[in-house]
Amino acid sequence: MSDKNETIKCPQCGFLNPAGSKFCNQCGSPLLSPSIKKDYFSLATKHIPEKLREKIRSAKFTGERKNVTVLFADITGFTSLSEKLDPEEVTELINRCFESMIDVIYKFEGTIDKFIGDCIMALFGAPITHEDDPERAVYTALNIMDALDRFNSEQGTKLSIHIGINSGVVVAGGVGSNLRMDYTVMGDTVNLAERLMEEAKDEILISESVYKKTSHIFETIECPPTKFKGKSKAVKIYRVIGIKEKPLSKRRLAELHSELVDREMEIQKLLHILSDVKKGKSAVALILGEAGIGKSRLIEVFREKSEKNILWLSGKSYTYGENKPFYVFRTQLSSYFGINQFSSKSEITKKLHEEIERIFKKKSPEYLPYIYQFLSVEIPEQFEGKIKYLDPKHLLLEEFVSIKTLLSNISHYNPLVLYFEDAQSIDAESLELLNFLLNGLRNSPILFLFEARPEKRTDFFSIKNIIRRIYKKRFTEIRLNLLSQSDANTLIQNLLETTNLPKKIKTLILEKSEGNPFYIEEILHSFIDEGILIKEDNQWRFGKDITSFEIPDSIDAVVRSRIDRLPENIKDVLNKASVIGKSFSYRILSFLCKTNKLDAYLHYLEDHEFIELKLYPGYKSNTPKPRVQTPFGIEFQFKHNLIRDIAYKGLLKKQKKEMILKMLLKITGV
Ligand SMILES: Nc1ncnc2c1ncn2[C@@H]1O[C@H](COP(=O)(O)OP(=O)(O)O)[C@@H](O)[C@H]1O
Ligand SMILES: [Mg+2]
Structure with missing residues (x-):
C-alpha cells in the first residue's frame, strides 16, 4: 500500500492532486486511486x-x-x-x-x-x-x-x-x-x-x-x-x-431429455445430399439459425442416421483465445489421427507416421513434413531440410496442398463429412484454407457441413456467397425456424415426461421461450434450481407456485453477449427501444435518439436479427405483407421478447425513468 501523503498526478493534464482525490482538481478527469x-x-x-x-x-x-x-x-x-x-x-x-x-x-x-x-x-x-x-x-x-x-x-x-x-x-x-x-x-x-x-x-x-x-x-x-x-x-x-478429458455438453441437461422434435424434413434433405456425395462429388450444406434453435442437435441426429461407413471429422470455432489460426481444421485432423492435448509426444509421432504411411504409401515423405508442420508437431530430423529453406508463403501453400491431398485420399477409402460447428466464428486463416479446399476437392466424396448463426457482416457470411457461386446446385442452405406452439409443447412434455403441467406454467414457458428449444430447457432447468419443479419417485412435480419470472443466467449470457458486441451507438438505440416496449414506432424512438443515422442503425439491428419490421398478420406467406403504420410511423418489434427484456434489465432505474419522462413530454407536446 502506498504512502498516505502521496499526491496523484492527473493522467490527462499532469496536475498534482492531493491524496484521496477521485477526480482531477484541474481538469476533472478521473484519477487512479493512490493504492x-x-x-x-x-x-x-x-x-x-x-x-x-x-x-x-x-x-x-x-x-x-x-x-x-x-x-x-x-x-x-x-x-x-x-x-x-x-x-x-x-x-x-x-x-x-x-x-x-x-x-x-x-x-x-x-x-x-x-x-x-x-x-x-x-x-x-x-x-x-x-x-x-x-x-x-x-x-x-x-x-x-x-x-x-x-x-x-x-x-x-x-x-x-x-x-x-x-x-x-x-x-x-x-x-x-x-x-x-x-x-x-x-x-x-x-x-x-x-x-x-x-x-x-x-x-x-x-x-x-x-x-x-x-x-x-x-x-x-x-x-x-x-x-x-x-x-x-x-x-x-x-x-x-x-x-475434464472428455468435456460434457453444456446444453444437454442430465436430468431432462427429449428425442428430436420436428425437423424430419431437414434430416431427409441432409440424408439426400449425403447420398449424392457418396457418388463422388463434394457438396456444401449450411444449417443456419439463432443460438439454441437446434443446429447441433439436428446434425447429431443426422449423423446417427447416416451410414456407418461415412467418416465424420468435426471441429468447432470459438470467439476467444482458443481460436488460434486453423483451429477448426487442426481439431478435425487431430481427431482423424486420434491425438489430443493429452497425447504424449511419442504417441503423436507414432500415430501420425503410421496413418500417413497408410494413406500415402510410398509418397508419404512428400507430404509428411507439411502435415507435421500444420499440426505444430515437431518434425523428424530427416525431413527438416524440406521446410527449413521455404519462405512462409510457400510453406503454407505446401501445407494446404498436403491437406487437400490427405483429405482427398481419405475420402476415397470412406466418404467424408467435414463438420464446422459455429462457423460464424471461424478464423481468417481457416477461411483461406477452406476456400482452397472447396475449389480443389470438387471431385471427392466430401460433404462440407456448416452450422452457423445468421450473423451477417461476418467473414463467414461474405465467403458464403462465394461458395454458393462455386457450388451452385451442390450448395444447400437450411434455415431452422423456431418450433411451433404444438412442437414446443411436445418438447416440454418429453423433457418432463408428463402431460400434467399446470396451464399457467406451460403458457409462461411457451411465451418466454417462443419455441427456442435451448430457452425451453434452460427455463425448466431454472425451475428445478428454484424448487418450482421437484423430482419425486422418478416423476417431476410442481413444488411451488411461480411468483415472478427470472431470466435464467444462461439465456441472459447468450443474448447479452450479442447485445454487447453491437457498436456502442447501435446498442444505445436498442436499449432505448427496449424502454418503449416489445414493439416500438419509428418516431417515438427518434424522440429518444439524438442521431441522424437512426435509419442505418435500425437497418443494422434488422440485419443482425435483433428487431424486425412489424407486419400485419394473416397474409399468405407468398404475398408481401403490409407494414404496420401508426400515427408515429412504421412499427418495429423485437425479434424475441427476451431480447427486449434483457436489454431493458441492463438499464439502471434512473435511466429508464428519464427516458420515459422524455417520451411522455414529447408525445403530449408539453
Ligand atoms: N428439435 C429438437 N428437439 C428436441 N430437442 C432439441 C431440438 N432442437 C434443439 N434441442 C435441444 O435444445 C438444446 C439446444 O440445441 P443446440 O443444437 O445446441 O442449438 P444450436 O446448435 O442451434 O445452438 C440442446 O439441448 C438440444 O438437445
Ligand atoms: Mg450449436
Missing part, C-alpha cells in the same frame, strides 16, 4: 490486445446491471525474495511475473479492474459479456497457475498463487479512466470472490454459481462448506483441479 501501483497499471495498459482496447474505449460508462465473473489472484512469496535480491531486481521480477498473468487474462478477454497490493482483480463479462464468462475465468485461472509454474522454474523462485472466482450481478460503470474501469459493485459478488481467494492455499477455489456453469468442463473437488464473516449461511466451495 494502485502505477507500474502494474502501465503494464496492464501496455499489454491490452488492440481488439479489446477498442471495445473498452468505445464502451460508454453510463452504468449498467449485468452478470459478471470476478477473479481475484494473489501472489505470495515476494517478501522472501526481497531478503535475497536488491529492490530493483525484485521489482523487475515482480513486473515480469505480473506481465505473464496479465497476458493470460487478456487472452481470454478479461479486463483488469484493479491491483490491490500483490493481488489482481479481473472481470469477465465487463464491458463485454461473453456467453461463457465463468468458463473463461476458470481457464484463465488454470493458465495463470501454469504461467507461474513456468516462471518459478525459469527464475528459480518459489512464488505461489491463490485464486478465488465468483459470478453474479453487479452494477458496472461510473468512473472510467482511459483503459481502466472502476465498477461500483452491488451485492456480494466481489466480496465473495475475495473471500474465496483468502481461503485458497496455492489453489483455485470457485463458488457454487461458477461451479454450476462450468462443471461440464472442469474437474473439481467439493470442499467442506465454509462460513464467512458477516454471513449467516455456510457457502459451498469447489476446488478446480483441471480440465
